[in-house]
Amino acid sequence: MTNLTPFAEATSYFREFKHTAWRLETQRGYASDRASEKWQKFLRGEHIAYDPTQPWQSNVRLQSEAGKRFERVRLVDNPPTEGQRFLLRSGLANVEAGEDIRNLYRSDALRIGLPDYDFWLFDSRTVVKFSFDDEGTNLGVEIIEDAATVLAACQTRDVAWHYAVPTIEFQTQLRSTA
Numbered sequence: 098m099t100n101l102t103p104f105a106e107a108t109s110y111f112r113e114f115k116h117t118a119w120r121l122e123t124q125r126g127y128a129s130d131r132a133s134e135k136w137q138k139f140l141r142g143e144h145i146a147y148d149p150t151q152p153w154q155s156n157v158r159l160q161s162e163a164g165k166r167f168e169r170v171r172l173v174d175n176p177p178t179e180g181q182r183f184l185l186r187s188g189l190a191n192v193e194a195g196e197d198i199r200n201l202y203r204s205d206a207l208r209i210g211l212p213d214y215d216f217w218l219f220d221s222r223t224v225v226k227f228s229f230d231d232e233g234t235n236l237g238v239e240i241i242e243d244a245a246t247v248l249a250a251c252q253t254r255d256v257a258w259h260y261a262v263p264t265i266e267f268q269t270q271l272r273s274t275a
Contacts (some may be wrong), residue, residue: 099235107217107225111156114219118160119254120169122213123206126180128234130187139183148194154194161195169195170257171264172206177271180233185271188264199261209256218250 112120130136135145148154157167171188173181188198201211215227223240240246262270 101228102180102237102240104227104238107238107240109112110217110219110262112160114160114165115167116220117168117218117275119166119218121211121214121216121253121257122169122171122184123211124180124229124233126183126233127229128232130180130183134189136183139186142269145187145190149194151190154190157191157196163179166197167195167242168199168258170199170254170261172203172211172244173200173267174203185264186270191263192230192264198264199258200264200267201257201261205260206257209260211253211257218247218254221251223248224250 125266138145149158160167171181173185177185185200188196192198215229217225219225222242224239224246226239226241230236230237247265
């Protein structure tokens, strides 16, 4: 097994990237979400609002206002898992902060050959690839800069982005089929 770096050691990329931070999100749920206060709000049916003091949303806003792009594509099962329903609801606050989140059904992702692991791609130069256990707990990341891996991540980004649907439109489609 590859040596993993604690995710905390990769967080500087979210502040220091120059142009783009792009993520492929493939998990059906994340342990870190289930441990959060936002998860409790979700379970109670409460609105999860944009909060400019929340560190993630604050940084997204700051970077977006500097002309940088935060983007992600989330894979969603049909029907969505509880974890994915949480991400769809809570993601609206991230969209309000300035992140462009799009969604793609897992069946479509399989059809077009997307990988089955999560990663961030920074400035088309650095891949931060996640490792999760079966419960969705982050075990660490690999920080990869070799050309072949970065090129594959760029190709994944381009294909996923082409087929993915903006999150507000996706949620409207999801509600109309339910």
